[in-house]
Amino acid sequence: ETGVTQSPTHLIKTRGQQVTLRCSSQSGHNTVSWYQQALGQGPQFIFQYYREEENGRGNFPPRFSGLQFPNYSSELNVNALELDDSALYLCASSLRYNYGYTFGSGTRLTVV
C-alpha cells in the first residue's frame, strides 16, 4: 500500500504569484487535510476535505483554497503569495479521523 505522496518537494515563488500544491492520499483514505508548518513551529491546520467537500477550516484567509477529486487526491492553492507563506506544507490522509492521520513528506515553499 502506498503512503501519502506530495508534489513538488520544493518550490520557489515570487511574492504576489499563485501556487498549486498536490497530494495523493493513501490508498483507501477518503479524508485529506492540509497543514502549514513554519520553521521551528508545530503544523497549523489549514483545512480538511471529506468526499470532495471542505468540512473544516483553520484560521487562514480565503486566498488559501483547495480541492478534492473523486479519487480523493487533493490540491492546495494559494493566491497572492506573501513572504510569510514560506513554510513546509503537509498533506495528511485518513480513512476516518479516529484511525489517525498519515502524513506526506511535505512541499517546501519559499516565497521571495
Place this chain on the structure above:
Amino acid sequence: KQEVTQIPAALSVPEGENLVLNCSFTDSAIYNLQWFRQDPGKGLTSLLLIQSSQREQTSGRLNASLDKSSGRSTLYIAASQPGDSATYLCAVGTARGSNYKLTFGKGTLLTVNP
C-alpha cells in the same frame, strides 16, 4: 481554543538512557491524541495514537500515556538510540461533528549521543 505545550523544548541524552517527553493541553474535550516523529526537513511519521477512552498505547520501545482529565500525555522512550534523534510532536485531535483537526505542540528536539 485548544493549546498544546511540549516540555522540554530540547533534550540531549546519552545512548541507552530512558527518557520521558511531556505534552499538556488546555481543553480536555479531545477525541484522540497522536505522537509523531519528524526528521529535519521531512514530513511526520506517526508513532502512537491514543483514543480518548484509552489510558496508554505501546509500540516497541515507545509507550504513550494519556490523562485526559488533567490534560496531559507522556511519551516514554526506553533504551534510547542515536537513531531516535529527531523532533517529537504531540497532536491533540478535536472534533465538532465530522469536522476534525489536529492541534500540535511545537515539539521536543531530542538528541541521543553515542
